[in-house]
Amino acid sequence: MSAQKNLIGGILIGSAIGIAAGLLLAPQSGQKLRRRIARGTNDLKDDVVDTVSETIDSVRIQFNDRLNKLAANGKAALNSVTDTK
Numbered sequence: 001m002s003a004q005k006n007l008i009g010g011i012l013i014g015s016a017i018g019i020a021a022g023l024l025l026a027p028q029s030g031q032k033l034r035r036r037i038a039r040g041t042n043d044l045k046d047d048v049v050d051t052v053s054e055t056i057d058s059v060r061i062q063f064n065d066r067l068n069k070l071a072a073n074g075k076a077a078l079n080s081v082t083d084t085k
Contacts, residue, residue, distance in 0.1 A: 004058075008051055015044055 019040040023033060 004055065008055065011051070012044075012048060015047065019044060 019037075023036050023040060026033070026036075
């Protein structure tokens with residue numbers, strides 16, 4: 001799980017740095033630059049929302065799988081106890 005956090009953090013930081021460097025180094029008027037910055041931040045926000053949603057879905061699936069396995073193990077243990085009586 002920490003590897004996913006590191007990857008997500010690296011992607012976000014790299015994206016932000018790349019967008020900022022590209023915008024600040026491009027020779028454009030202030031109005032065009034502000035529009036590009038706004039567009040870039042909106043794109044970055046969308047990427048962050050998508051990444052977080054995917055991560056939450058992945059964690060939810062893993063949690064449900066583990067919960068189902070625990071329930072199955074508990075049911076099997078209960079059945080084995082009741083079968084021996």
